[in-house]
Amino acid sequence: MSASRRIPLLAAVSVAAAALASPLAATAADAYPARPIRLIVAYPTGGISDAVARALGERLSAQTGASVVVENKAGAGGSIGMDAVAKAAPDGYTLGFSSTSPLTLNPHVGHVNYDPQRDIAPVMSVMYSPVLVIATSSFGGKSFQDLLAQAKARPGSVRWATSGLGTVGHVMLEQVKAKSRADLTLIPYKGAGQQMNDALGGQFEVMSTNASPMLTQHMQAGRLRALAVGAPRRIESLPNVPTFAELGYPKANLTSTFGIFAPARTPAAIVTKLNAELNKALAEPEVRERLLKGGEVPTGGTAAQFAAAIRAEYDDNARIVKDAGIKAD
Helix, strand or coil: CCHHHCCCHHHHHHHHHHHHHCHHHHHHHHHCCCCCEEEEECCCCCCHHHHHHHHHHHHHHHHHCCCEEEEECCCHHHHHHHHHHHCCCCCCCEEEEEECHHHHCHHHHCCCCCCCCCCEEEEEEEEEEEEEEEECCCCCCCCHHHHHHHHHHCCCCEEEEECCCCCHHHHHHHHHHHHHCCCEEEEECCCHHHHHHHHHCCCCCEEEEECCHHHHHHHHCCCCEEEEEECCCCCCCCCCCCECCCCCCHHHCCEEEEEEEEECCCCHHHHHHHHHHHHHHHCCHHHHHHHHHCCCEECCCCHHHHHHHHHHHHHHHHHHHHHHCCCCC
8 A cells, every 4th residue: 555545644633633623523522432332352252352352341331331342353364353343333332452463464465355544543552462482392492593593504494383374473484584594484374273282282393473371371381482572672471581672683573562443534532532541441450460461561542642653563564565575365
């Protein structure tokens, strides 16, 4: 997608300011929410995304008095759920919980049925999920440097599993390959479930995967080992695991950012009210504890900050995908 198709930031700010100044918009925001809110989670039940979305929904309901009904619409790396959000009425009563990938990565590696720049309105960044490189029992080395050394000494002997083609973990692998020139073999799965099962069975040497309570349990039990992490800084639960930036691979230092989204053209006053309520919910100790326990890092902030981060991520991914020749199918 070319930059010329995007709504200029100044225009977007002007539209938002006009909406906030409108008496009708202010009245709608004052009355909002007056009925149940539908929260679409773009991933299956049982995972960290589902748990966090439900925790936020519970807090949002307690704060506003409106029930929040969670609906899981998984598939296509989050694109199915985000397509449902894009096509919903822009009235604040349908929201989505997803990573930013359906807006910033999926459109570059395959087809999506929505315009990521025009059809979705960012409401608030909720968390970032570190992406870890995890060694299985099939890898005898102790460090990420050992992994690259083996891949160079015995080309093709290091199999690197991802949860799918065109995922953040796949992009991470391609960035490592490009700089290290190591011969790493991509093993793409169709989802994280089978990937984890095969990791525990030692069906490959390493995998890239998001932090999660289940992953933490397997590492604590010694079944899996973390070699590197994509994150702005080392994570508290794994203080001895270096980031990719520390290892000399800043372009592979990737995380998955998750947030709340609304259909485009949702009144700006409602988006602002939602943002305030969600920031309040995210600050609740039980919500933060649920995130931190699973290895996630709470974020928060304004809708404008989230939108700016998404635009930057979209442009970065366009360059990465083109340079690496990544395709989802």
